[in-house]
Amino acid sequence: MTELHHTHQPGAHAVHGHEPPPHRGVRRLTGPGYLRALWMTALFGALGFGIVVFFRWLGGYEPLLQWDVLSVVSFMTAAPLGFLAGLGSFDYWVYYVSGRPTRPEDHSGHGARSWHDYFRVNTDHKVIGVQYLVTVFVFFILGGLAAMLFRAELAQPDLQFVDGQAYNGLISMHAALMIFLFIIPAFAGLANFAVPLMLGATDMAFPRLNALSFCLLPIAGLMLVASFLAPGGAFASGWTAYPPLSTEAPMGQIFFNMGVQWAGASSIMTALNFLVTIITMRAPGMTFWRMPLLVWANFTTSLLVVIATPFIAASQFFVMFDRIMHTNFFTVAEGGYVLGYQHIFWFYSHPAVYIMMLPGFGIISEVIAVFSRKPVFGYRLMALSLMAILVLGFSVWAHHMFVAGMAPWLRVPMMVTSMIIAVPTGVKVFSWLATMWEGRLRFGTPMLFALGFLSMFVLGGLSGIFLASVPIDIHASDTYFVVAHIHYVLFGGSVFTIFAGIYYWFPKMTGRMYSERLGKLHFWLTFIGFNGTFFPMHYVGLRGMPRRVADYAAEFGNWNLVMTVFSFLLGVSTVVFFYNMILSWARGPVAEGNPWRALTLEWQVSSPPPVFNFDEIPQVVGGPYEYGVPGARHAVLHSAAATTEVRTEEVVR
Amino acid sequence: MVVYGVLAGTAASLVAVLIPWLPTSASEEMDRIAFTFWFTTVICIAIFAIVAAVILYCILKFRAAPDDERDGPPVHGHTGLEIAWTAVPAVLVTAISVVSAIVLAKNDDAGENPLRIGVTAQQFAWSFEYPAEEGAEPLRAGELVLPVGRKVKLTLHARDVIHSFWVPEFGQKSDAVPGIETTLVITPKRVGSYAVVCTELCGLGHATMRAPVSVVAEQDYEGFLTRLASGPGDGQQGTTGEEIFASAGCGSCHAFEPAGSDAQVGPPLDDLTGAAEGAGLELEEFLRESIVDPDERVASGFQAGVMPKTYDRTLTDEQLDALVQYLVDGG
Numbered sequence: 011m012t013e014l015h016h017t018h019q020p021g022a023h024a025v026h027g028h029e030p031p032p033h034r035g036v037r038r039l040t041g042p043g044y045l046r047a048l049w050m051t052a053l054f055g056a057l058g059f060g061i062v063v064f065f066r067w068l069g070g071y072e073p074l075l076q077w078d079v080l081s082v083v084s085f086m087t088a089a090p091l092g093f094l095a096g097l098g099s100f101d102y103w104v105y106y107v108s109g110r111p112t113r114p115e116d117h118s119g120h121g122a123r124s125w126h127d128y129f130r131v132n133t134d135h136k137v138i139g140v141q142y143l144v145t146v147f148v149f150f151i152l153g154g155l156a157a158m159l160f161r162a163e164l165a166q167p168d169l170q171f172v173d174g175q176a177y178n179g180l181i182s183m184h185a186a187l188m189i190f191l192f193i194i195p196a197f198a199g200l201a202n203f204a205v206p207l208m209l210g211a212t213d214m215a216f217p218r219l220n221a222l223s224f225c226l227l228p229i230a231g232l233m234l235v236a237s238f239l240a241p242g243g244a245f246a247s248g249w250t251a252y253p254p255l256s257t258e259a260p261m262g263q264i265f266f267n268m269g270v271q272w273a274g275a276s277s278i279m280t281a282l283n284f285l286v287t288i289i290t291m292r293a294p295g296m297t298f299w300r301m302p303l304l305v306w307a308n309f310t311t312s313l314l315v316v317i318a319t320p321f322i323a324a325s326q327f328f329v330m331f332d333r334i335m336h337t338n339f340f341t342v343a344e345g346g347y348v349l350g351y352q353h354i355f356w357f358y359s360h361p362a363v364y365i366m367m368l369p370g371f372g373i374i375s376e377v378i379a380v381f382s383r384k385p386v387f388g389y390r391l392m393a394l395s396l397m398a399i400l401v402l403g404f405s406v407w408a409h410h411m412f413v414a415g416m417a418p419w420l421r422v423p424m425m426v427t428s429m430i431i432a433v434p435t436g437v438k439v440f441s442w443l444a445t446m447w448e449g450r451l452r453f454g455t456p457m458l459f460a461l462g463f464l465s466m467f468v469l470g471g472l473s474g475i476f477l478a479s480v481p482i483d484i485h486a487s488d489t490y491f492v493v494a495h496i497h498y499v500l501f502g503g504s505v506f507t508i509f510a511g512i513y514y515w516f517p518k519m520t521g522r523m524y525s526e527r528l529g530k531l532h533f534w535l536t537f538i539g540f541n542g543t544f545f546p547m548h549y550v551g552l553r554g555m556p557r558r559v560a561d562y563a564a565e566f567g568n569w570n571l572v573m574t575v576f577s578f579l580l581g582v583s584t585v586v587f588f589y590n591m592i593l594s595w596a597r598g599p600v601a602e603g604n605p606w607r608a609l610t611l612e613w614q615v616s617s618p619p620p621v622f623n624f625d626e627i628p629q630v631v632g633g634p635y636e637y638g639v640p641g642a643r644h645a646v647l648h649s650a651a652a653t654t655e656v657r658t659e660e661v662v663r
Numbered sequence: 664m665v666v667y668g669v670l671a672g673t674a675a676s677l678v679a680v681l682i683p684w685l686p687t688s689a690s691e692e693m694d695r696i697a698f699t700f701w702f703t704t705v706i707c708i709a710i711f712a713i714v715a716a717v718i719l720y721c722i723l724k725f726r727a728a729p730d731d732e733r734d735g736p737p738v739h740g741h742t743g744l745e746i747a748w749t750a751v752p753a754v755l756v757t758a759i760s761v762v763s764a765i766v767l768a769k770n771d772d773a774g775e776n777p778l779r780i781g782v783t784a785q786q787f788a789w790s791f792e793y794p795a796e797e798g799a800e801p802l803r804a805g806e807l808v809l810p811v812g813r814k815v816k817l818t819l820h821a822r823d824v825i826h827s828f829w830v831p832e833f834g835q836k837s838d839a840v841p842g843i844e845t846t847l848v849i850t851p852k853r854v855g856s857y858a859v860v861c862t863e864l865c866g867l868g869h870a871t872m873r874a875p876v877s878v879v880a881e882q883d884y885e886g887f888l889t890r891l892a893s894g895p896g897d898g899q900q901g902t903t904g905e906e907i908f909a910s911a912g913c914g915s916c917h918a919f920e921p922a923g924s925d926a927q928v929g930p931p932l933d934d935l936t937g938a939a940e941g942a943g944l945e946l947e948e949f950l951r952e953s954i955v956d957p958d959e960r961v962a963s964g965f966q967a968g969v970m971p972k973t974y975d976r977t978l979t980d981e982q983l984d985a986l987v988q989y990l991v992d993g994g
Contacts, residue, residue, distance in 0.1 A: 342842035450727035555833030559870035638734035
């Protein structure tokens with residue numbers, strides 16, 4: 011995945027448009043592409059299978075076909091590697107190692123001229139961004155359907171539609187898909203599209219690594235979903251997968267252990283790519299203090315990903331090793347320590363909450379500034395508060411374990427840090443409010459979702475204060491109150507910002523406008539459905555309904571029916587969203603280069619942007635949010651064809 | 664602006680006051696938790712009211728006309744304001760932290776001489792161990808009976824996976840973790856019947872893993888202990904088949920008409936003659952094997968590895984006999 015330097019000289023990408031000659035005959039089977047991926051998947055899978063069987067035969071182990079080991083080695087490691095090798099992910103390295111001439115990145119894999127190109131391996135960050143988003147919405151649908159199934163089960167006390175195993179499988183699948191295959195990669199997709207453009211760069215630093223990161227994602231997703239086919243059913247010990255429940259669970263658990271590895275590898279590679287891109291590929295004049303807050307947000311998020319993600323990888327490996335290698339990390343009878351898992355798991359999974367939140371903060375800063383026509387209030391403090399959250403985020407993990415039986419003295423320090431993290435978060439909320447103050451607000455769909463985010467996230471943040479307080483948490487932990495809290499933070503927070511971001515950049519991505527009417531309908535259905543589903547959960551949780559139960563006390567029946575009805579409204583709202591997106595992408599009115607009259611660089615080029623983003627690398631001369639400042643400019647683009655000037659009009663009051 | 668704030672604050676306060684958010688307290692610890700809860704709620708309502716007021720005010724007052732292309736005033740920040748909204752929340756959360764830490768210390772304090780009761784969790788049942796006279800075997804029961812007004816220190820153990828002990832009206836909660844011992848202090852203050860709820864996902868029967876709790880007067884508690892001690896046999900989770908069925912948690916997973924259980928996690932136990940014939944065993948023999956070694960034969964439609972394999976250790980031979988007889992008679 012070594013990449014050549016991207017030259018910043020204009021005209022350096024004249025090569026674009028020269029497609030590689032199509033392979034013919036046998037070359038179609040041996041050249042990189044889906045055909046080769048197909049047979050290499052089978053070949054690698056068979057090799058993995060053969061190696062396991064051979065060594066088990068050699069060692070005289072019974073039974074010869076040990077399916078736990080076979081699935082890990084053959085189906086979930088070797089076969090996906092074969093798929094990637096078939097696509098050509100490792101061609102450069104193989105050529106380099108074997109001394110053959112390597113093919114430098116000639117940008118021939120850039121750009122999309124028709125929808126077919128979105129289904130090919132592509133190294134263009136804009137195409138990859140869209141590929142990410144489409145893929146994650148497939149998993150969003152699957153995760154959402156899982157939620158609707160178990161909400162249907164919960165509509166009445168007692169079991170009606172699914173049994174205990176299926177129910178536990180559905181909740182685990184819902185959480186795993188929404189976290190690892192929707193929220194985290196959705197932000198990676200949006201940032202993939204927007205960050206290089208906002209920096210004034212031609213692409214990410216490592217375009218081929220970027221393509222590889224994306225390719226890992228469907229593999230991870232398929233692995234998780236395929237666990238429904240495993241004997242014993244899908245992984246069913248929750249997305250937290252605490253041992254010893256997970257080490258003793260049926261085979262589906264392995265699919266979770268391994269799926270998380272692939273999703274994690276994808277996020278780590280993307281994060282490295284963002285870090286290098288942001289540090290080294292800023293346009294001339296784009297100092298750190300001139301970067302849009304979305305870029306700041308992805309910078310801090312990437313740091314979080316790089317530092318934290320290896321911990322969840324380790325935690326899942328430990329669980330898997332206990333099962334297939336008979337290690338004893340969590341086997342109490344052999345001296346294992348089950349709380350060790352929770353410490354390692356949450357050392358990733360709490361920062362993961364910020365991995366799922368900070369990019370959303372970035373999106374909201376963009377949307378609120380543009381739709382209020384005002385500079386972001388306290389820009390530097392906004393950037394610094396992101397960094398504060400990054401640092402503090404690593405010191406709060408054990409607040410998930412106040413009742414877990416960990417060292418009692420750890421509780422108060424972890425409570426204090428958890429409380430303090432509300433301060434930088436509060437700074438952001440108040441700064442957004444101040445940004446809107448005396449602005450000229452326009453309520454396009456992105457702004458509606460931004461306001462929806464702001465109000466819902468405040469509620470989620472406040473319920474977070476309750477959970478940070480140890481005595482209250484002791485009562486509320488592991489109840490529906492926690493379920494309400496995480497949905498206010500991850501749905502009212504993250505998902506609302508994802509929608510805001512998608513509507514905001516939709517014209518830039520597709521070159522077409524979405525329907526405002528449908529967008530607003532989508533917002534109101536989501537907003538009402540969301541509150542109706544999740545607000546009552548605070549109440550039933552505090553009153554005594556534990557989380558992750560298929561059956562519950564009869565007194566909660568009516569409230570659960572209400573939640574189920576509203577959750578189906580949420581399902582309907584999603585249909586409106588997809589209808590709007592698909593129809594507008596195909597037939598929406600053509601979008602201009604800068605429909606929001608925004609100042610950041612991505613809006614200074616055509617919609618969709620040229621294959622290499624900028625015909626000429628822009629010269630950045632000022633901050634990104636100088637709305638209302640007479641004569642202020644963010645950047646100078648001499649040949650910014652087809653777009654308006656970057657200069658803001660004078661303020662008229 | 665202030666009007667909106669007052670409106671939002673009033674609305675939020677009404678929601679807070681009119682809805683009975685917390686269960687009626689039955690322990691001194693829950694009283695203190697409720698105090699912390701309301702202390703935090705007041706602060707949070709104030710913050711919510713401010714934010715809601717500003718959002719509403721902005722939406723109503725700063726809406727741009729459709730043809731208004733102007734920008735807002737180029738305000739980049741205000742150091743005083745920024746310091747204020749960093750410092751004030753910091754003070755507020757510190758206050759909540761201090762109150763919480765004090766309450767936590769009080770709720771953790773077991774006092775000089777608490778009543779010590781052991782709690783053992785296993786898939787999917789609770790059992791409780793009461794102190795006996797010196798030299799005697801501890802007394803075990805499948806229900807938790809506590810004297811009112813006396814500090815109790817529970818010591819929690821788990822046999823298989825992680826479980827969590829919670830009685831909503833008591834407020835206190837702690838995981839029961841295999842391999843380590845956790846403790847919980849409860850001072851019941853209200854006579855009544857409650858339920859232990861397992862709040863940590865522990866497998867297929869998690870939702871039904873409950874046990875009865877009664878808070879009784881001191882003399883009733885002594886009476887309960889005497890009955891436990893004088894009961895025939897060694898007192899391990901009861902002696903009659905019916906008691907053992909209840910205390911070993913069979914009903915959490917299996918439907919069985921005489922016990923009134925209708926759970927669907929495991930196969931129903933009402934008519935097993937056919938299954939025994941299919942296995943080529945006498946019904947009694949078949950039942951005994953299925954309890955002690957559940958994975959030997961698994962009913963079609965159900966999975967191996969779900970039912971605990973611990974019953975040969977946790978039940979005495981007499982108890983096993985009684986349980987088998989109970990199932991034979993009832994089925």
